[in-house]
Amino acid sequence: MKQLIASIAAACLLAGPAFAEGNLNIYNWGNYTPPDMIRKFEEKYNVKVTVTDYDSNDTALAKVEAGGHGFDIVVPAGIYVPIWIEKGLLLEARPDQMENFKNVDPKWANPTFDPGRHYTVPWQWGTVGVSVNRKVYKGDINTSSILFNPPDELKGKINVVPEMNDLMALAVHYVGGETCTNDMTVLKKVRDLLVAAKPNWVSMDYGTVEQLAQGDIAAGMNWNGSSFRSRLINPQLEFGFPQEGFPIFMDNAAILADAANVDNARLFLNFIMDPENAAMISAYARYGNGIVGSDKYMPEDMKTAPEVNIPPELAKAGFPIETCSPEVMKIYTRIWTDLQK
Template sequence: MKKTLLAIALVILLATPALAGSGELFLYIWSEYIPDEVVENFTRETGIKVHLSTYDSNEAMYAKIKLAGKGYDLIVPSSDYVGLMKNENLLLPLDKAKLSNFANLAPQFINQPFDPENTYSLPYMWGSTSIAVNTGTLGTTAVNNIADLWKPEMDGRLLLPNDPREAFSLALKLLGYSLNETDPAHLEEAYLKLKELMPRVRVFDSDSPKQALLSGEVSVGVVWNGEAYIANEENPDIQYVYPPEGFSLWMDSLCIPKGAHNIEEAHTFLNYLLRPDVAAIISSEMGYSTPNAKALELIPEDVRANPIVYPADADIQRGEFQNYLGDATKLYDEYWVKLKTDN
């Protein structure tokens, strides 16, 4: 019996992340969303070992945190999911006294409606989701707006993110609605419009969509701007279009889930990421925009001047930030399942 209890205790110990003060950190983050050198430098400076796991959608992250309840010390939800997880009591409040670098953040990215006073979240990066076009295969006039994605010649040549909010944003903007629409009648219209688009879709990919563009598997993709930035660096024919109908803007934030064990290490890592030099490296390598005002001064001019990473004010005005949708989220998810299974 003693041997059995000892064996059970050992299994539990090995299966449970280290306790606070362990010198370890369990980070759950989007795929390809933090440079290796940033993590390695953090460990070198602090001695804290980072265990990194990745996901390809907010839905996957949310389901795992909600079901597992523990196992990670930091997560990176988008703004709408910060609101959702805050409302469901899945996040721990931040200790601002341990975040001396908080003042580096630009005012326009803090104190947002989904988390007033940043009680539960810190902005990590922001960006857009829009249309990347291989002009080498399609030319420069084939796709310049959202409506062009519905053209018959796009059959089997389109990539969409595996994300209901981003897919619905296309149809909602095309129909003249907000991408934060909650009216069931308008969402049904968007669903029917997307149903017409499904035959054009060859690939659903939120993990590394640039690969399908670079390989030639697809000629046009609805992608995050960081993916478009890297694809354009490798193949300048891949251009990023901000359509006249509008497009999605988003902000991803760092949060401590309620089941976290390594709270001290989490705050140490958060404060490290808020350093201007670190934030500048992340933005420059990943191709997403930083909310860190002090970091902008350190980002190379060719990155700051690149409209894929930092769009012009006129383009930003056509963009719309994603907000928390409340109960309407369920309807989005139900329609998404139907779209992917009925075709």
């Protein structure tokens, strides 16, 4: 009899997801969610996790706003978090009162986009900069002029990731403006700069890991972790931190206001603030994570990677990217449409 019960129990365990205690639906950037960490979460809490990808903040926002999405967790960029909160799309889950919140780096514990962390938990942070194929160009790459006044070798071989806020922040600092400035002379300079630079760009597209590695493009505006992953395929690729100023961003996990699996979502937020799990995120997507103590679980190549460890002499050029006012956003959009024609 005991044997029978044991074998039934074993069969139940083997059946896996069918007997899971629940579900969790994560809506995250593509190529960003480590499968091994998801498996660990599934096994630990006996929850079936489904991950769906998006390619931009706007895609995610539009889809969730439309309703009927069925997602529990979303991972918007910091500058979008205030929009998500203002629209009432996020649940005030109070992650700041969760057990593992003590692990959050003080630098990231009270960000301007979510004061006191009432809604969101750090996922990963990174920088916007330039990736360059050193086989094609050997000069200084710690400058935005790679994009805006490119050397002849790179003309017609540049991709710019179509993330409007990143590009605008980079360009505003390149012409000497302040983040989110509404100074019209600066913004006009930005427009003229970008319109003049665009003929040198071959594409404005996401998914650059493969294209950089395969040589479709020789340089581009990129995120440091993405550049890191391209380098692992093609060692010729290097990442530059523009000395004129480079934006620092953070993507943050949050629970949706209309989530169906709130309890599992809370477990997940707490789970990713555990240093060992945060290290798994970084090991996969190759960005820093904002969780203290995750370093010692990181793979060796992560600790020494030039893409993740900002050179001290360039560190002061980094600035946090911010949510600009609607009037500035309107001008950004106008410039943007002119660029994408």
